[in-house]
Amino acid sequence: MTNGENAAGPEDIIVCRDVHKWYGSFHALKGVSTTVKRGQVVVIIGPSGSGKSTFIRTLNRLEHHQRGDIVVDGIELTDDVRNIDAIRRDVGMVFQSFNLFPHLTVMGNITLAPMKVKKLPAREAEEIAVQLLERVGIQDQADKYPAQLSGGQQQRAAIARALAMQPNIMLFDEPTSALDPEMIKEVLEVMRELAASFMTILAVSHELGFAREVADRIVMFDEGEIVEDLPPNDFFDNPRHERVKRFLSQIL
Amino acid sequence: MMANVRPMLRPPRFEAGVLGWAHANLFNSWHNSVLSVVVGAVLLLALWFGLRWAILTADWSVIATVGGRFVIGSYNSDQACAGNNCFWRPQVSLLMVTMLLGMGWGMAGGGVTKRIAIIVGVVIALFAFLPYSFERMGMDVRLLLLANVPAIGAGWALARYTRFGTVKWIVIFSVAAFLLTIILLRGIAGIPGLQPVAVQHWGGLTLNLILAVAGITLSLPIGIALALGRRSHLPVVKTLCVVFIEVFRGVPLITLLFMSQHLVPLALPQTFPRDSLLSAAVVITMFSAAYMAENIRGGLQALHPGQEEAARALGLSGWQTTLRISLPQVIRSVIPAIVGQFIGLFKDTSLVYIIGMVDITEIGRTFILGNPEFRISTKEVFIFIALAFWVFTYGMSYVSRKIEGHLGVGQR
Ligand SMILES: Nc1ncnc2c1ncn2[C@@H]1O[C@H](COP(=O)(O)OP(=O)(O)OP(=O)(O)O)[C@@H](O)[C@H]1O
Ligand SMILES: [Mg+2]
Numbered sequence: 183m184t185n186g187e188n189a190a191g192p193e194d195i196i197v198c199r200d201v202h203k204w205y206g207s208f209h210a211l212k213g214v215s216t217t218v219k220r221g222q223v224v225v226i227i228g229p230s231g232s233g234k235s236t237f238i239r240t241l242n243r244l245e246h247h248q249r250g251d252i253v254v255d256g257i258e259l260t261d262d263v264r265n266i267d268a269i270r271r272d273v274g275m276v277f278q279s280f281n282l283f284p285h286l287t288v289m290g291n292i293t294l295a296p297m298k299v300k301k302l303p304a305r306e307a308e309e310i311a312v313q314l315l316e317r318v319g320i321q322d323q324a325d326k327y328p329a330q331l332s333g334g335q336q337q338r339a340a341i342a343r344a345l346a347m348q349p350n351i352m353l354f355d356e357p358t359s360a361l362d363p364e365m366i367k368e369v370l371e372v373m374r375e376l377a378a379s380f381m382t383i384l385a386v387s388h389e390l391g392f393a394r395e396v397a398d399r400i401v402m403f404d405e406g407e408i409v410e411d412l413p414p415n416d417f418f419d420n421p422r423h424e425r426v427k428r429f430l431s432q433i434l
Numbered sequence: 435m436m437a438n439v440r441p442m443l444r445p446p447r448f449e450a451g452v453l454g455w456a457h458a459n460l461f462n463s464w465h466n467s468v469l470s471v472v473v474g475a476v477l478l479l480a481l482w483f484g485l486r487w488a489i490l491t492a493d494w495s496v497i498a499t500v501g502g503r504f505v506i507g508s509y510n511s512d513q514a515c516a517g518n519n520c521f522w523r524p525q526v527s528l529l530m531v532t533m534l535l536g537m538g539w540g541m542a543g544g545g546v547t548k549r550i551a552i553i554v555g556v557v558i559a560l561f562a563f564l565p566y567s568f569e570r571m572g573m574d575v576r577l578l579l580l581a582n583v584p585a586i587g588a589g590w591a592l593a594r595y596t597r598f599g600t601v602k603w604i605v606i607f608s609v610a611a612f613l614l615t616i617i618l619l620r621g622i623a624g625i626p627g628l629q630p631v632a633v634q635h636w637g638g639l640t641l642n643l644i645l646a647v648a649g650i651t652l653s654l655p656i657g658i659a660l661a662l663g664r665r666s667h668l669p670v671v672k673t674l675c676v677v678f679i680e681v682f683r684g685v686p687l688i689t690l691l692f693m694s695q696h697l698v699p700l701a702l703p704q705t706f707p708r709d710s711l712l713s714a715a716v717v718i719t720m721f722s723a724a725y726m727a728e729n730i731r732g733g734l735q736a737l738h739p740g741q742e743e744a745a746r747a748l749g750l751s752g753w754q755t756t757l758r759i760s761l762p763q764v765i766r767s768v769i770p771a772i773v774g775q776f777i778g779l780f781k782d783t784s785l786v787y788i789i790g791m792v793d794i795t796e797i798g799r800t801f802i803l804g805n806p807e808f809r810i811s812t813k814e815v816f817i818f819i820a821l822a823f824w825v826f827t828y829g830m831s832y833v834s835r836k837i838e839g840h841l842g843v844g845q846r
Contacts, residue, residue, distance in 0.1 A: 244743055270749040281744035285762050294758065295748035340744075347748060 195220045195255055195351060195382050196241060202249035203236055203406075210236045211247065212406040220350075221380040225393040225414075228403030229429060234386045237403065238353045241384065242273040255350055271299060274344030278356040280336045282328035282343070288315070289324040292343045299347070307346070314342040318372045334365025338372055345376075352376065354385035388433060394418060402426055496811035497818050500801050501566070504822065507637025507792050509619075514635035520621075523628075524640060525578040527615040532558065532582040534608055536589025541599045546836045550829070551586050558582045612647065619644075633711045637792030639822060644711075646780040649718040653779070654772070656719065657726025662756065664731055675727070682724035687782055690717045691789050714786045722779045729771040733764035766841050773834035777827045794819055 196218040203211035210233050218224055226234050239245040240252060243259050243266050252259040255272050259265065283291050292314060293307035302310075315321045318338040320331075328336055337357055344352060354373065358366040370392050377383055377396040387393065393400055393414060400417040402410040402425075410417065410426045421427050460470040497504075508514055510521045535554055538547040562579040564571060593599030598607070619640075621630035663675035682690070694713040737760055745755040765772070787796035798815045802808055808815075 242747055244747060267749060267751070270747060273747075275744075275747040277740055277744065279738075279740050281738070281740035283741065283744070283759055283763075285766065295750060298754050298758065299749040343748070 193219045195222075196384075197253045198250065199252075200250040201237075201240060201247045201252060203233075203240060203245060203247045210406050211240070213250070214406075214408055215250075216401065216408060216411065218382060218384065220382055222398045223377045223383045223396050224385070224399050224401055225397040226384065226386045226401045226403060227388055227390075227393070227429070227433075228409075232403040233406040234403050235355050236406075238275075238355055238384055238386060241351075241353060242270055242275055244275075271347055272349055273351045273353060274347060274349035275353045276337070276340050276344055276355070276357045278360055280328070280333075280340045280360075282336055282340055284328050287325050287327055288320070288331070288339045288342075291328070291339060292346045295343070296346050310346055310348075311342070314345050315339075317345075317375070318342045319368070332365060333361045334368045337361065337365070337369045341369075341372055341376075351382045351384070354383065354387065356386050356388075358387065358389060390418070390434070402429065404429070492814050493811055494814055494818075496808050496814050498564075498566070499808070500797070500815070501564075501570075503638060503797055503801070504794050504819070505638050506640045507635055507797060509631060509636045509638075509640075511635065514631050515629070520629075520631060521575055522578065523618045523621075523631075524636075525575070527611075527618055528558070529578070529582060529585045530611040530614065533585045533589035533592075534604065534611060536586035536591075537593040537599065537604050537607065538589075539586070540590035540593025541601070541604060546833060550833075551590075555583050555586045615644070633709070634790060634792065637794075638797055639794045641786070641791060642780065642783040642793050643826075645715055645718055645783040645786065646776075648715045649722050649779050649783070650776050652719045653722035653726050656723035658730055658761065660723060660727035661730035661734060664727065665734065678720075679724045679727050682720050683728070687718070687721050688785055688788055690721055691785060693717075695789055710786075710789055710791060714789060714791065718779065718783065718786075721782075722775060725775055726772065729768050729775065730764060732771075733768040734760060736767065737764055769834055769838055769841075773830060777830055780827060780830070781823060794822060 194217045196216075198214055198216050201211055201214040202209070214233075214237060226238065228234050236245055240247045240259070241254060246261070247259075254269050257265050257268055257272075259269060282288075283294070286294065289308065289311055292311040293304065296302045296307040296310060297304060312321065312324070315324055318341055320335050320338050320342075323331055323335055323339070328339065331339065341357075357373070358369050361369060366389065370389060373383070373385065373392070374396055395414075397414050399411060400414050401408055402417075404425050409423055410421060412421070417426070418430070421430065461467045502510070506524050509524060510519070514520065532551075532554060535547070535551040539551040542548070558579055559582065562576040593604070597603075618628075619631065619636050620633075621628045623630050660675045660679055663671045664679065666672045666675070685693075691714060694717040695710060698713040698716050741759055741763065742755055745759040746752075750758070784793050784795045786793055787799075792800070798819050802812050802815060
């Protein structure tokens, strides 16, 4: 078991201790504690409304938690604006609906943050962008607008955009659930390559084949709690909890 | 079995051409056909009587009699500019405007700007050949009008061959030209040739345009600021913006204009001269800004929340997100509403007549009232005024459609 109250070691890049989150009176996260080591790939699954999105969104403070501690790459997440800015530079995020900026070209989407946040000169930002576009396999789409790309290409552009800030952690929130099967493959391919490059990854995804293949751990959420946290083989072959069995039987 | 005996298919008979269009759109069912015939007949009748009146009955000479007054009011009359010729002052302003149009054309290299510059140039040049006596319209006036053609050329060349052909410089020149226009028209006491001309005298379309230009250029940024302020997390800022918007939206423009004469001076230093032009411009701008703010706010609400989230997740600050992600998308999506409002603002400038200023409508009205022999020409006068407004508003909506097309609004 990787979660627990053991003190954060140097290899622990994300440490959550008893994290609670309420939306109004609705208790969305009920004491989540877990630790992620540098380079680990964690796939998060769970029923709809179980708090998966809420949890990974607290990790770059798109949502703020009301109780407990979150430490990401040595920075404690508090209301301190400087900490929040530092975290967001260090954590890339990819959304289910891509959220590319429709008024900018793919190149514009990718170079914006490096130029405005890191103050890189345009040339340097573009060089990085070209490399990343090649890495995600859409080097010939740089001058198109998002609306001119297929869903899979858009999601790969969104991944390149997040990588352009050279983050240490990548968060994915159901990156393939808005895509057709062929496009799912091309996006998973990019994520697989990313996992192989020792990026720390937290991905909400119900692509179980992908999870079995690349995940170091599979974490299952239910009703705002972590109910299971096991390496893929154990998770699929001998889950310990009834809830996990029930959930797996529903989606398999 | 049937597949290999497929006959050569001709296109259905009425697919293409005018007939095809009419068949598909006007006569595709019996009730649509009846409607088309009735509407067509009414339109033809209206056109027939309209044209017959306009060509045979109407006496357009009244327009020639009022003439330049529609454009600039009584600016060049003896009361306005005692003993002197002031006509060159608005003319120089016009030259600056046409030169800017030429610069726009030179920078864009064609398209809408070119079309507008050429149309404006031709129309102004035609005015120089009006069959007035030289006594009423001197050679100097005509030459200055003609000079607008080379002015457009000069602007074009300036933008083309110097470093001034950028948006930044054109904006700077435009602001300078606007301020210079005000100074020129208003005059400066003590400088020969520039004696002050009271605001009551510089009316006509020029007044409508000056108020509209000031209102349009200022109400957009103020409206944006108000819309952002209304969404601010700071209660003081938010409250101020809400109060401002609700007050200016909740009171009729006419009432505001009446109040402006007494309230705007209160906000200015005692030594500042009372100035109805400034008061009117401020009120019209604020009034428009309040509506603009709500248009922009509507656009902000319609923006997909994922846009701001993605920007923040990348580490962009709140301001960067607003300026680079939200506003560009919002402004695109509300261009039709913005332009509609600009058109409304332009038309509303006519209301300044109630604080004693003489816009083009007021000139028509007082002319008819003051010259009973022309009462019979009321129709012609107001049709002409309506046309004058329409030309400008149509120009605005034409330009906005071009901009929308250019930005690809609605096809993201
Ligand atoms: N902004 C919000 N305001 C109020 N309630 C919210 C908000 N966001 C999420 N919730 C609630 O919190 C709970 C957890 O939501 P969350 O989006 O984290 O679920 P999820 O596990 O990601 O589900 P899904 O698989 O459907 O994406 C849900 O019951 C949801 O209704
Ligand atoms: Mg979710």
